[in-house]
Amino acid sequence: MQYQSTRDFGKSVSAAQAIAQGICEDGGLFVPQSIPKLGWQDLEKMRKCTYMERAEKILSMFLTDFSAEEIRSAVQAAYAEEKFPGGPTQLSMLQEGACTMYLLELWHGPTCAFKDMALQLLPHLLTKSLQKIHSDQTAVILVATSGDTGKAALEGFKDVLGTKILVFYPQDGVSPMQKRQMLTQEGGNVAVCAIEGNFDDAQTGVKKIFTDTSICSTLQAHGMLFSSANSINLGRLLPQIVYYVSAYCDLMETGEIDREGEQVNIVVPTGNFGNILAAYYAKQMGLPVKKLICASNANNVLTDFLHTGVYDRNRAFYTTISPSMDILISSNLERLLSNLTSSDVQVREWMRQLSKQGRYQVDADTLKKLQALFWGGCSSDVQTKEEIRELYQTENYLCDPHTAVAVHVYKQYVSETGDSETPAILASTASPYKFADSVLQAITGSIGEKDDFAKIAELSAITGTQIPAPIAALEKKTVRFSDSCRPAEMAQKTLELTGADA
Known part of the structure; x- marks a missing residue:
């Protein structure tokens, strides 16, 4: 199974190369040259399987340069x-x-969002991909987030050897709980930065950085290369x-x-x-x-x-x-x-x-x-x-x-x-607890001046539902990040936060 750019079918790469690279040099996205097929008999066989077994089956059809044991x-x-x-x-x-x-x-x-379904797996696929393409460089995972991807990526790549992760998010474009999840993120290889703009500004900025040959060369000189945890990554x-x-x-x-x-x-x-x-x-x-x-x-x-x-x-x-x-x-x-x-x-x-x-x-x-x-x-x-x-x-x-x-x-x-x-x-x-203020207001009609964790407690008390453990634990976590920049400053901020500006 080979993968090609949406903007140039003349070049193809392996799954490992596509995952490691994240985005094509021409700005396009990697797509499979053909879609593998599942028949009714395959579905019948999988009906009694565990989720993990089903995942192994589907992924093996796309990741043909990975061994069964690597996928497992x-x-x-x-x-x-x-x-x-x-x-x-x-x-x-x-x-x-x-x-x-x-x-x-x-x-x-672990982050109470669907992004965990992919971002708990991606670090394992990425590190294996880097080994397959014989790269000993540190992968700099550059992420633009509208809320959930940022925290899920930070949690997935936290302290993963051979990686650094930098997340850009819109200053006023995420929920209070999404922001707190990112700003309290633990790990020695993580960084978070707000931008004075919306998600599209963040995403556009990240794409420009990926295809900026000068920045890529600077990173390479410092033993690093870009990759992505956004859904642009295969x-x-x-x-x-x-x-x-x-x-x-x-x-x-x-x-x-x-x-x-x-x-x-x-x-x-x-x-x-x-x-x-x-x-x-x-x-x-x-x-x-x-x-x-x-x-x-x-x-x-x-x-x-x-x-x-x-x-x-x-x-x-x-x-x-x-x-x-x-x-x-x-x-x-x-x-x-x-x-x-x-x-x-x-x-x-x-x-x-x-x-x-x-x-x-x-x-x-x-x-x-x-x-x-x-x-x-x-x-x-x-x-x-x-x-x-x-x-x-x-x-x-x-x-x-x-x-x-x-x-x-x-x-x-x-x-x-x-x-x-x-x-x-x-x-x-x-x-719903990631958006407790909006959910509480929808149910009760008002939320008053309570702080975020008081809203969570009230939502739980009113509905009789349990606060997810990862959300409850945030109250006692220390805020670690306070960086912000304008969209035009994202490239310089990337070099600064990765240590490639020295």
């Missing part, structure tokens, strides 16, 4: 019981009117395919899916398009998926794109109660377009237009393919809060603002299409 050891270390008590994923069934929803809870890991994306396949196998095992080829809908709250792209890859592999439902918040650039074929980031940016989705440049969409068009020339031109004019329009054939696969909808903050309150009052189920966006958009889909018969798997992406 990485998976076993990533998804150990002490990191994911009770198992990496859990399915909760909810019934609201005609809608039967299976909430795929992906937040039972090693972030592939583990996410696993949990969609695994959820389907779980529904087979419990009897909710009882006939060959029975389809499901998959609903994903998304901003950077990585999580839903993983679901698309699962469908391309052969997972019986009817519709991929893309759920956005007020930053609904993807909703508009799926309806019109016009991607236009020239619009107001909103800071919402679902901050991990506050994104106007959805990087992983480039990978989808590469797969749909099979054209590096066309994708390269669209990305040039996006960079220069802030917009592009796909052709009619590509739009038709998109709409056959995807359905898009969005949810305002008011609607999201109403969904949190309704789910709690009717189902006694407490969810975070991102999961609530998915639920609301799924109901829109059912109302518009009448498709309530197809089982729906909804990605539940974070613990």
Whole structure:
């Protein structure tokens, strides 16, 4: 299995090289030259397997330059019981009117967000990849985060030999608990810096640094090279395919899916398009998926794109109660377009237009393919809060603002299409306690002047739910980081924080 750039199909690299490198020299993203296939017999075999066994099977199909033992050891270390008590994923069934929803809870890991599912595995894949390409350089993991990726990456790479990790986050664009998680991060190889801007500023800055030959040369002179923990890294994306396949196998095992080829809908709250792209890859592999439902918040650039074929980031940016989705440049969409068009020339031109004019329009054939696969909808903050309150009052189920966006958009889909018969798997992406202020306000109508940990305690008392141990432990942790910079200063800050400015 070889991987090529979305912007130049003429060059190919191994999985190890793609993971170690993170992003292509031309600014494109690595994509598989072909998608491996899963048949019904494969799903039947996996239905009784553990999550780890399923992960080994799926990853081995993409990481063909890794041995079975290398994949097994990485998976076993990533998804150990002490990191994911009770198992990496859990399915909760909810019934609201005609809608039967299976909430795929992906937040039972060490940082209480779905990013743990990939970022506990990525350090193991990356260190093995560096060994395979015979690199003795220190990998500098450069991350832009809209909230959850930052903490999950910091936790995953904490004190991993041969790595340093630097996370940039928007100063006012993450929840108080997300910020505290990052600023109290332990580890001798970690650094965190706020930027005076939004996530798109952070992501754009990181991409520029990756492809800046002067900075790369400076790092190389100091025995370092860049890599990424964002979903632009192939090693972030592939583990996410696993949990969609695994959820389907779980529904087979419990009897909710009882006939060959029975389809499901998959609903994903998304901003950077990585999580839903993983679901698309699962469908391309052969997972019986009817519709991929893309759920956005007020930053609904993807909703508009799926309806019109016009991607236009020239619009107001909103800071919402679902901050991990506050994104106007959805990087992983480039990978989808590469797969749909099979054209590096066309994708390269669209990305040039996006960079220069802030917009592009796909052709009619590509739009038709998109709409056959995807359905898009969005949810305002008011609607999201109403969904949190309704789910709690009717189902006694407490969810975070991102999961609530998915639920609301799924109901829109059912109302518009009448498709309530197809089982729906909804990605539940974070613990409600990471957004206690918004969840508490949604349920009670007010939050007063309490501090963040008082809000968490009140949410627990009112709902009778337990505060996750990683969240509870934050109150006594010391704040370690206070750096901030403007977007234009990110490159210099990177050299400074890695020690490459000497």
